[in-house]
Amino acid sequence: MTYEEAVAYIHSISKFGVKLGLENMKKLLEMMGHPDRSYKIVHVAGTNGKGSTCAMIDSVLRAAGYKTGLYTSPYLEVFNERIRINGENIPDSDLVKMVDYVKPLAEQMVKEGYNHPTEFEFITAIALKYYEIQKVDIAVLEVGLGGRFDATNSVERTDVSVITTIDMDHMKTLGNTIEKIAFEKAGIIRNNGLVVTYPQKDEAMAVIEERCRELSARLIKVDMASLRVKKATHAGEVFDYKHLKNVEIGLVGMHQVLNAATAIEALWTLEKNGVSISEKALLEGLKCARWPGRLEVLREHPFIVIDGAHNPQGASTLAKNIKDLFIYKRLILVIGVLKDKDVDGILNNIAPFADVVIATRPDSYRALDADVLAEMIKMRVKCQVTAIEDIGQAVRRAIELAGKDDMVLFCGSLYLIGHVREILRFDIIPTL
Structure with missing residues (x-):
């Protein structure tokens, strides 16, 4: 075997x-x-x-x-x-x-x-x-x-x-x-x-x-x-x-x-x-001690941060830490969630802090489709919201949008964060 x-x-x-x-x-x-x-x-x-x-x-x-x-x-x-x-x-x-x-x-x-x-x-x-x-x-x-x-x-x-x-x-x-x-x-x-x-x-x-x-x-x-x-x-x-x-x-x-x-x-x-x-x-x-994927700062200028917040409490904690511990101009949020989670609770806690949102789809059969998630987000924010199903494309688009004083935050599911972390570490960050 x-x-x-x-x-x-x-x-x-x-x-x-x-x-x-x-x-x-x-x-x-x-x-x-x-x-x-x-x-x-x-x-x-x-x-x-x-x-x-x-x-x-x-x-x-x-x-x-x-x-x-x-x-x-x-x-x-x-x-x-x-x-x-x-x-x-x-x-x-x-x-x-x-x-x-x-x-x-x-x-x-x-x-x-x-x-x-x-x-x-x-x-x-x-x-x-x-x-x-x-x-x-x-x-x-x-x-x-x-x-x-x-x-x-x-x-x-x-x-x-x-x-x-x-x-x-x-x-x-x-x-x-x-x-x-x-x-x-x-x-x-x-x-x-x-x-x-x-x-x-x-x-x-x-x-x-x-x-x-x-x-x-x-x-x-x-x-x-x-x-x-x-x-x-x-x-x-x-x-x-x-x-x-x-x-x-x-x-x-x-x-x-x-x-x-x-x-x-x-x-x-x-x-x-x-x-x-x-x-x-x-x-x-x-x-x-290190524990990857939990409010992990992969890069500065711009900040590139990943976090596995996948429930309302986690999203609330993430939002508070982003507000208290970081200084940035715009928050570009890339989010993907599983459909069996409390999606409303997650979005209510983190979406209002974003200036730009990209909805994507975690690598799981339990994942919520990106376009469905995007519509749920639009009900809560007035900023630009885009659905990009492919994780790689969503990551690249977010990085393209970010200025050196901005923050790009990836969150919503560990199934998303693992994939994003691999793309960032081996494909995108080394070239920035």
Whole structure:
């Protein structure tokens, strides 16, 4: 099997659909010999900020000398990004070997009367086994969707459960209220476990607190009173948190300060389970942490910025950061969204800030057509709005329109941002 065939096979598994429940995944882990028992686990759920928080935790652990596995989704440019060891993507050859290993087990499950693993279950199984084979010390696992029935929640135990900001997203699957969504996210909390949470809305926090009481889990909240931001620019932030002074992060946006504080609390909590992290490693790891596609500045003069905001909360946060952290003359917005998202909520938060808008179509079967999106945008703004279905053409047109004092902002879906990032980095920016 070649690398291309392996990735094609993984994607072909989507034909089996998505099924709620952990029975299948637990059976697969049993057949693999419970690989998750061989390393410590940090488990991260939430609506927004999961990836950034995972990246910061992973970076600090590496700075402290631990061998780490990082499992995230979706990927931006290459599939291998989803499974990393010490910051490096799984090599093509190793991915092929892992597909060859898990595929017969999935086929055996079907013979025994189980459902075929879903695509996400299959990838999760690869990651968990690969981390065992590579003898990682700690795996940082990002929840794919929700938490309670997510494939990552099939692991037997976690050393710390982390819940980032909770808001409205995936309502058809998780529920149409903050309380229902919070209940699903809180599904990663374990009996007598350690839980760290980002500052939540009252409704979400009440659900998390109740779940912790039910399971006798210890809850640690980010202490907003001890957080002081000292500097915030389009290059990153500097802040104090509790006894830590002048903490630097390169991830851009005020929300990343809160994600960093959440990561800090998770790392301190992890120390209760035998993980040693010096203050030097903590500060170094946070400073070095990177998470592409999240308020990422690819170029200045003009600013070229990409952000994976794909729900109303993310779009609201993006709009505030663009206003507070950047100085520009005109905002040229290129946006593409998935049709199963809260498109109205996204547009209401970001479209009014634009001087020119180009609607395009993300590379996904779930994408909203560019002309449909353009009509929705025209209902909200008085500026020039154009529909360009092809992403490459949309990127080039936006760059052509931008003066050196302007900003070109690409947002709306990670499926769009990954494609845009690749076009910009390898085709357009090198020639500017």
